[in-house]
Amino acid sequence: MNTDSKLKIINAKLVNEGNVFDGEILIVNDRIYKIGSQIEVEGECEIYDANGNYVLPGLIDDQVHFREPGLTHKATIATESKAALAGGITSFIEMPNTLPQTTTIEEWETKNKRAADTSFANYAFMFGGTNDNLEEILALDTKRVPALKLFLGSSTGNMLVDNPDVLRKIFSNTDLVIAVHCEDEGTIRANMQKAVEIYGEDIPMSQHPIIRSEEACYLSSSQAVALAKETGARLHVFHLSTAKELSLFRNDIPLKEKKITAEVCIHHLWFSAEDYDTKGAYIKWNPAVKTKEDRAALWDGLNSDLLDVLATDHAPHTKEEKENKYKKAPSGGPLVQHALPALLSAYHQGKVTLEKMVEKACHNPAILFDVKDRGFLKEGYFADLVVVDINKEHTIEASDVLYKCGWSPFEGTTFKGSVERTLLNGKWVFKEGVVASESAAKALTFDR
Ligand code: DOR
Numbered sequence: 001m002n003t004d005s006k007l008k009i010i011n012a013k014l015v016n017e018g019n020v021f022d023g024e025i026l027i028v029n030d031r032i033y034k035i036g037s038q039i040e041v042e043g044e045c046e047i048y049d050a051n052g053n054y055v056l057p058g059l060i061d062d063q064v065h066f067r068e069p070g071l072t073h074k075a076t077i078a079t080e081s082k083a084a085l086a087g088g089i090t091s092f093i094e095m096p097n098t099l100p101q102t103t104t105i106e107e108w109e110t111k112n113k114r115a116a117d118t119s120f121a122n123y124a125f126m127f128g129g130t131n132d133n134l135e136e137i138l139a140l141d142t143k144r145v146p147a148l149k150l151f152l153g154s155s156t157g158n159m160l161v162d163n164p165d166v167l168r169k170i171f172s173n174t175d176l177v178i179a180v181h182c183e184d185e186g187t188i189r190a191n192m193q194k195a196v197e198i199y200g201e202d203i204p205m206s207q208h209p210i211i212r213s214e215e216a217c218y219l220s221s222s223q224a225v226a227l228a229k230e231t232g233a234r235l236h237v238f239h240l241s242t243a244k245e246l247s248l249f250r251n252d253i254p255l256k257e258k259k260i261t262a263e264v265c266i267h268h269l270w271f272s273a274e275d276y277d278t279k280g281a282y283i284k285w286n287p288a289v290k291t292k293e294d295r296a297a298l299w300d301g302l303n304s305d306l307l308d309v310l311a312t313d314h315a316p317h318t319k320e321e322k323e324n325k326y327k328k329a330p331s332g333g334p335l336v337q338h339a340l341p342a343l344l345s346a347y348h349q350g351k352v353t354l355e356k357m358v359e360k361a362c363h364n365p366a367i368l369f370d371v372k373d374r375g376f377l378k379e380g381y382f383a384d385l386v387v388v389d390i391n392k393e394h395t396i397e398a399s400d401v402l403y404k405c406g407w408s409p410f411e412g413t414t415f416k417g418s419v420e421r422t423l424l425n426g427k428w429v430f431k432e433g434v435v436a437s438e439s440a441a442k443a444l445t446f447d448r
Pocket of ligand 1: 065097155156157181284285286287315316330331332333
């Protein structure tokens, strides 16, 4: 007896590799079996009529902080991976600034085991570099670790790597992608001191992009790029926030040939310095959200391929933590549930095409990290898909939020474009506003 489970999606507009086309997808078990205009199926088969809606590959978010272990009052792998599925993000790569930090192979293995037990979305974990764990870095299994993460500027979790000799050794000796947070510590400290002299304890949130300044970003990212060029390292610069840094990257070669790449995050594309007065610490991120001109340049950089990947840097903190004064209010905010609706709204505003969005949020993370068989609508690939109704409007309210922290920086915002359904490894894991209670998640694997 044939026990294969079959699902045919009909009446869909498929977005893949620069094209949008009307078609059908046949899924057998956890993989895409066929893509075509009219697919014949024998035997029992579930039919899902997409009613003319768009179907995209599930998004692969290359930068999230799910806070487990140790910071589970803010978030857990279970809560945030469910929110990710509701937002059409089917795979995530998580960061090492948990407690304990993911800076030993033992901790990294423990995190993977925890995710195998509790994650609702496909998962992988970056390994954190420190001033003194080079031996562990060199012993990593590069087929299982997506990349190395280095904080070249301090942020949540005290993971600053500031020893130039160590940096040079790491850059010279690993084949892994080195993903970096770039903000120059000395510049930030000097700016902070000035702000304290002027404002004392009552530093306005609007000072954040002045303290964590354009110069702090540029100095640090230009040094990282210079070191990568000198050593031949494979560098990926996270969350670009300024126009000035775009000059460090190129768009005259395909992604596969690039040794130096860059990411942009949804908050730097959506918010600007004008929003600090109304949103305060709820839009406080590191690097800071900067000027409207920076934001416009980041959209241009995305569309012109200077920027390679679109991600969230989902980094929840509790409301209580955010209600502190400037110096104590932590940086970061939750985004995985609403990044795609925000992007669809940006599409309606003419800022990005659906094809470009899919390239940057689905295809490119898969290419950049060698993710095996995901990130594309392709026969033989895993069936991770998202169905979106690009015209459905909805206003974000705290009550809709699935994040453990219970708030969103988008509260009160009306998006045009919503996630209707998410399919993960061939199973519907989000439909009619509800995330399935059973997990269909798998560990990401890497084709290296
Ligand atoms: O704003 C941020 N929050 N930037 C980071 O680099 C870390 C993150 C966090 O973990 O809170």
